[in-house]
Amino acid sequence: MNISKNLILNTVKMNYLPIIALVVLPVAQTYPEVATPPLYTIVGNYSEPATELTPNAVASKIQKEFNITMQGFEYEHLQWAYEKFADVKKRSKKFFTLTSGAVIQMRNHEQGYSYQASCRNHKPVSDQVGIYLHPHADKEKFQLTLIHELGHLIQICNDDIQAQYTNHIKALEQEGGITAYARNPGCASGTNNERSLRNEDYAEMITYYLSPNAKERDIVNCPPDNTIPYQNLASKYPQHLEVVKKVLDD
Amino acid sequence: MFNLNLKKYFFIAFILLTLIFVLSLIIIVQNSRKQTDRSKVEIPKASKNLETLPNFESKKDLENGNIEYAYASEDPYRDDLVITSGEKIVYERTLTVKDNQALPKLDEFTEEYGTPDQELFGPEYYGAPFKTYIYLSKGVAFVANSATLEVREIHRFTPTNLEDYLAKWGQDLSTTQQPDDHP
Numbered sequence: 001m002n003i004s005k006n007l008i009l010n011t012v013k014m015n016y017l018p019i020i021a022l023v024v025l026p027v028a029q030t031y032p033e034v035a036t037p038p039l040y041t042i043v044g045n046y047s048e049p050a051t052e053l054t055p056n057a058v059a060s061k062i063q064k065e066f067n068i069t070m071q072g073f074e075y076e077h078l079q080w081a082y083e084k085f086a087d088v089k090k091r092s093k094k095f096f097t098l099t100s101g102a103v104i105q106m107r108n109h110e111q112g113y114s115y116q117a118s119c120r121n122h123k124p125v126s127d128q129v130g131i132y133l134h135p136h137a138d139k140e141k142f143q144l145t146l147i148h149e150l151g152h153l154i155q156i157c158n159d160d161i162q163a164q165y166t167n168h169i170k171a172l173e174q175e176g177g178i179t180a181y182a183r184n185p186g187c188a189s190g191t192n193n194e195r196s197l198r199n200e201d202y203a204e205m206i207t208y209y210l211s212p213n214a215k216e217r218d219i220v221n222c223p224p225d226n227t228i229p230y231q232n233l234a235s236k237y238p239q240h241l242e243v244v245k246k247v248l249d250d
Numbered sequence: 251m252f253n254l255n256l257k258k259y260f261f262i263a264f265i266l267l268t269l270i271f272v273l274s275l276i277i278i279v280q281n282s283r284k285q286t287d288r289s290k291v292e293i294p295k296a297s298k299n300l301e302t303l304p305n306f307e308s309k310k311d312l313e314n315g316n317i318e319y320a321y322a323s324e325d326p327y328r329d330d331l332v333i334t335s336g337e338k339i340v341y342e343r344t345l346t347v348k349d350n351q352a353l354p355k356l357d358e359f360t361e362e363y364g365t366p367d368q369e370l371f372g373p374e375y376y377g378a379p380f381k382t383y384i385y386l387s388k389g390v391a392f393v394a395n396s397a398t399l400e401v402r403e404i405h406r407f408t409p410t411n412l413e414d415y416l417a418k419w420g421q422d423l424s425t426t427q428q429p430d431d432h433p
Contacts, residue, residue: 113433119397157397173326194327195377
């Protein structure tokens with residue numbers, strides 16, 4: 001009886017295992033996204049609640065894992081930054097090669113301005129911080145602005161081939177800016193020129209390629225389009241999409 | 251039989267040699283084309299030919315009586331320029347940007363020209379952290395990203411002093427870095 005039972009089980013295993021594998025594996029592959037773990041699990045001490053972490057500890061984790069220095073931020077903004085970086089890393093490890101060494105300093109601005117001021121620690125302006133970032137109260141806006149400013153750093157502080165400088169300006173000439181802000185950056189500063197159109201479009205391209213679900217945010221006095229720029233990249237801006245893939249895809 | 255095999259080998263050898271010859275020819279032609287492309291960015295010999303040079307786009311009379319000739323470059327927003335005074339070329343701006351080619355590095359030029367007479371921030375078209383490295387007595391300047399030290403433009407001009415250079419060719423250059431005013 002036992003022999004025949006084993007025989008039947010083995011036959012079932014032999015005959016149906018490939019079929020089971022064919023069914024189970026694709027289903028398993030449809031759930032690759034793993035939610036970003038909360039910080040206290042990342043630190044490795046499961047008994048320690050997240051709120052007990054000091055801002056310095058989070059900043060130090062960001063520095064260690066992403067090679068980006070964040071100075072002067074409260075705990076909450078650092079956690080938001082960590083979450084965004086962890087999400088970006090799933091899409092592009094190259095992003096952190098291109099931004100490696102960046103120094104981001106918190107600076108409150110009455111109009112909520114953030115800006116990229118210099119390149120890492122390069123000699124002529126080594127006393128300057130790379131990026132000044134406004135601590136927006138809205139999480140998504142803070143995260144999008146963070147990536148936008150690092151997008152400037154990718155464009156300006158890396159070799160032209162790495163940043164795809166020439167291909168980007170050709171894409172811009174052919175397709176125009178990818179967001180309302182990219183098409184009219186003067187809404188924030190009062191002036192549109194070739195430099196601002198080129199630079200803002202580049203930073204927006206990086207931002208929304210790495211934020212596929214985000215709607216365009218508002219920037220200072222600039223009303224956004226009520227669209228999801230990532231979707232527009234594929235449908236309306238194929239050259240931009242090709243450029244950003246070359247810049248960021250691993 | 252032996253003769254037939256020998257003929258066969260000679261035929262194969264002939265085909266192979268022909269292929270090698272054709273490939274060599276293609277490589278030589280391609281290299282000479284590259285050199286032709288590069289030579290087009292050098293200062294033309296005579297101003298009368300300026301409108302017939304490759305990529306010529308437009309000619310403009312300037313207020314001071316000079317004539318500006320514009321040529322399409324790889325950057326659709328910034329032309330190569332040649333400016334003449336009478337029959338003489340007094341200024342030339344050449345972009346180094348080429349499709350998917352690495353830009354020259356500043357030290358390739360400083361090795362040849364030495365320390366520049368002046369380093370000024372700008373031009374405005376590029377903004378920070380770009381600088382123009384000027385050799386006044388040699389009549390040459392390089393526009394480079396001071397972070398990556400890649401050279402985007404080469405300027406040639408009649409050798410002059412700083413005051414004259416700034417008035418003629420460096421009006422948007424600055425001794426201090428102007429931060430980008432866009433968030």
